[in-house]
Amino acid sequence: MSTIYEKLATTVLEGNSDKVPGLIQKGLDEGKTAKELLDNGLVVGMDEVGVRFKRGDMFVPEVLMSAEAMKAGMDPLRPLLAEAEEEMLGTIVLGTVEGDLHDIGKNLVAMMCEGAGFDVVNIGFDKPPEAFIDAIKEHQPDIVGMSALLTTTMRAMGHTIKAIEEAGLRDQVKIMVGGAPVDAEFADRIGADGYGSNAPSASDLAKEFVGAA
Amino acid sequence: MRTNYQVNSGVRFRMLSDDQLQELFEGVLHVLENTGLEVHHEESREILKDAGAWVDGKRVRVPSWLVKESLRKAPRSFTLYARDGNREHNIHIGPGRAHFGPGPTCPNFIDVETLERRPYVKDDVSKVARVVDALPNIDFCESLGSVDDVHADLSALYEFAHMFPNTSKPIVAWSFDKYDSEGIHKIAVAEAGGQEAFEQRPNYVHYCEPLSPLVSTFEALDKLVFAARKRIPLVFTPCPIAGGTAPITPAGIITQGVAESWMGLTIAQAIQPGLPFIMGGVFSVMDMNAMILAYGAPELPLMMAGLTELAHYAGLPLWQTGGCTDSKTFDEQALIEGSMSVYFSALTGGDLCHDVGYTESAMTGSVFQLAAMDEAIGYARRITRGIEVNEDTLAASVINDVGPNGHYLREQHTRRYYKNEFWYPNLCDRRNYEEWDMMGRKTMKDRTIARVRDILASHEPAPLKEGTGELIQEVLEEAEDRVEQDWWQDREIAD
Numbered sequence: 001m002s003t004i005y006e007k008l009a010t011t012v013l014e015g016n017s018d019k020v021p022g023l024i025q026k027g028l029d030e031g032k033t034a035k036e037l038l039d040n041g042l043v044v045g046m047d048e049v050g051v052r053f054k055r056g057d058m059f060v061p062e063v064l065m066s067a068e069a070m071k072a073g074m075d076p077l078r079p080l081l082a083e084a085e086e087e088m089l090g091t092i093v094l095g096t097v098e099g100d101l102h103d104i105g106k107n108l109v110a111m112m113c114e115g116a117g118f119d120v121v122n123i124g125f126d127k128p129p130e131a132f133i134d135a136i137k138e139h140q141p142d143i144v145g146m147s148a149l150l151t152t153t154m155r156a157m158g159h160t161i162k163a164i165e166e167a168g169l170r171d172q173v174k175i176m177v178g179g180a181p182v183d184a185e186f187a188d189r190i191g192a193d194g195y196g197s198n199a200p201s202a203s204d205l206a207k208e209f210v211g212a213a
Numbered sequence: 214m215r216t217n218y219q220v221n222s223g224v225r226f227r228m229l230s231d232d233q234l235q236e237l238f239e240g241v242l243h244v245l246e247n248t249g250l251e252v253h254h255e256e257s258r259e260i261l262k263d264a265g266a267w268v269d270g271k272r273v274r275v276p277s278w279l280v281k282e283s284l285r286k287a288p289r290s291f292t293l294y295a296r297d298g299n300r301e302h303n304i305h306i307g308p309g310r311a312h313f314g315p316g317p318t319c320p321n322f323i324d325v326e327t328l329e330r331r332p333y334v335k336d337d338v339s340k341v342a343r344v345v346d347a348l349p350n351i352d353f354c355e356s357l358g359s360v361d362d363v364h365a366d367l368s369a370l371y372e373f374a375h376m377f378p379n380t381s382k383p384i385v386a387w388s389f390d391k392y393d394s395e396g397i398h399k400i401a402v403a404e405a406g407g408q409e410a411f412e413q414r415p416n417y418v419h420y421c422e423p424l425s426p427l428v429s430t431f432e433a434l435d436k437l438v439f440a441a442r443k444r445i446p447l448v449f450t451p452c453p454i455a456g457g458t459a460p461i462t463p464a465g466i467i468t469q470g471v472a473e474s475w476m477g478l479t480i481a482q483a484i485q486p487g488l489p490f491i492m493g494g495v496f497s498v499m500d501m502n503a504m505i506l507a508y509g510a511p512e513l514p515l516m517m518a519g520l521t522e523l524a525h526y527a528g529l530p531l532w533q534t535g536g537c538t539d540s541k542t543f544d545e546q547a548l549i550e551g552s553m554s555v556y557f558s559a560l561t562g563g564d565l566c567h568d569v570g571y572t573e574s575a576m577t578g579s580v581f582q583l584a585a586m587d588e589a590i591g592y593a594r595r596i597t598r599g600i601e602v603n604e605d606t607l608a609a610s611v612i613n614d615v616g617p618n619g620h621y622l623r624e625q626h627t628r629r630y631y632k633n634e635f636w637y638p639n640l641c642d643r644r645n646y647e648e649w650d651m652m653g654r655k656t657m658k659d660r661t662i663a664r665v666r667d668i669l670a671s672h673e674p675a676p677l678k679e680g681t682g683e684l685i686q687e688v689l690e691e692a693e694d695r696v697e698q699d700w701w702q703d704r705e706i707a708d
Contacts, residue, residue, distance in 0.1 A: 061622055061628045061631050064623055103618050
């Protein structure tokens with residue numbers, strides 16, 4: 001007889017979104033707290049997803065199914081966690097930088113980070129530095145993630161970081177960058193704190209930033 | 214509802230026209246009828262004479278009606294069965310199906326631990342068979358070598374005795390003579406559950422090799438007669454060398470080599486009508502500088518493609534050749550030559566493609582070459598599987614749902630197809646630079662060696678049925694007694 005935690009973890013691993021809310025309800029009925037269901041069930045499942053993806057045993061469409069299942073569990077838990085004044089992992093502001101219309105990769109990062117337990121504010125694509133600065137002021141995130149797909153637009157990430165510095169906000173956020181042409185060396189050169197080579201590694205990086213990895 | 218609609222379910226490849234194939238076909242009949250072959254086996258000459266061939270001393274000429282009748286009797290489609298009933302390991306021979314496996318009888322082997330070239334020994338057989346059993350794109354088993362550390366007359370028997378327990382994939386069994394063949398057959402029949410059960414579900418193929426040019430040797434025919442009587446599916450595979458033992462032109466070597474094969478066919482079908490007969494063989498060039506039979510030459514896959522088309526034109530399956538190399542080591546040459554020939558072989562749909570894993574022009578077997586070629590075959594098979602076109606696969610409604618600047622990763626459509634539509638490599642590396650760097654900058658060679666060793670450390674083949682293991686021991690002991698007693702002095706060697 002497996003526990004509710006094991007069932008939740010397995011269901012997330014299988015990417016079965018439909019089954020998750022029912023299990024959450026069952027867990028709550030059994031007297032488990034929202035925090036317990038999150039930490040001992042959903043997060044355990046997502047951690048295993050990360051392990052299998054890195055080993056090459058899971059593929060991106062499956063990882064996204066798991067992330068969706070995680071989200072399906074988070075939706076009913078979120079108000080309960082807020083009520084109990086439980087801290088979320090953190091908040092991430094995400095956007096594609098100015099001049100770049102590419103939306104998809106950044107949205108995948110958003111999904112993965114939500115699946116990992118972050119609150120994600122997705123500000124969209126073709127966003128000038130001011131949009132990032134406004135979002136930081138409004139949402140007080142722990143992390144800012146920016147993306148660029150083109151070699152012609154990746155420099156805009158550097159400009160955005162500089163603008164955040166000039167606005168005096170650089171010290172209150174960790175900055176992660178990504179996108180096809182980006183590598184660790186470039187991230188370092190423009191003054192970012194880290195780089196994720198794909199969506200799952202971006203969410204790993206985010207967890208590292210908040211000390212949850 | 215579709216009407217008057219044609220589907221190509223794989224990549225279409227065809228080299229020779231119907232007219233060219235007919236001309237080659239008539240050429241073979243002409244050689245068999247007018248030139249004939251030397252047949253060094255008295256019983257076979259009698260069988261041929263009774264069937265309607267003209268026998269003049271050792272020279273036998275076969276009238277074209279008799280060849281055509283023999284072709285008519287031989288099946289184009291049949292199944293080779295896994296000894297353990299594992300349907301995934303069965304081989305269905307028939308149009309549009311290409312299968313792959315190693316070759317036999319290399320004197321040397323690349324040692325799995327030291328990576329050094331050394332004589333092939335008994336212990337290597339089980340290793341090759343277990344790797345064959347585990348590799349997803351290797352369909353049948355041969356041993357990649359001749360066992361050097363047993364009595365010379367028993368190496369084929371030891372080879373089979375060690376392959377059989379270590380893979381349930383069908384085996385193609387090479388042998389010296391019918392004494393080996395008898396021992397091999399005894400083992401296979403015991404596992405199948407008797408001779409009749411074996412005939413219905415054959416679990417191995419018998420392998421004979423005549424001599425070029427135009428000689429049916431005593432041993433090849435003695436084995437053929439044995440196999441035909443026991444209804445063992447038969448590979449009959451000449452190995453003509455263009456410019457040496459065969460005409461230098463591709464059309465010429467094909468004409469001569471097929472005549473050599475069809476002499477065997479005629480005898481086999483006269484003894485056992487309907488016997489599954491897989492026409493050979495290895496057709497390549499004599500390198501006029503190195504004086505070797507070149508296993509990596511482009512003419513090999515080219516000639517083999519012509520041979521495959523002629524075999525299929527005549528209604529026979531083919532013993533294809535590919536995945537082999539003249540390189541002495543696991544290098545770029547080995548992978549270019551091997552990959553090009555397996556891809557070309559896959560395109561032709563040649564039925565059983567052997568010699569995968571040969572290096573050094575068939576002098577050295579390499580299980581690493583075999584494992585790398587498993588990857589190349591997977592790659593080739595994805596291409597030859599082609600593009601499926603129907604309402605669901607052309608995905609107009611999914612395109613509409615996702616729209617501009619959306620993405621497809623979350624679509625049910627993607628989830629339904631991503632495993633089948635994409636081929637996922639086992640050995641080729643697609644990680645980004647940093648991950649590759651972090652994982653120790655492994656090369657294809659490193660990854661191939663690791664995979665082979667991993668298989669050998671972990672893969673367990675399906676066990677034999679109860680009693681077969683003991684029977685194998687008995688067969689080997691009997692054979693050891695026989696060679697002790699110089700039994701060979703009584704052998705029929707008269708031809």
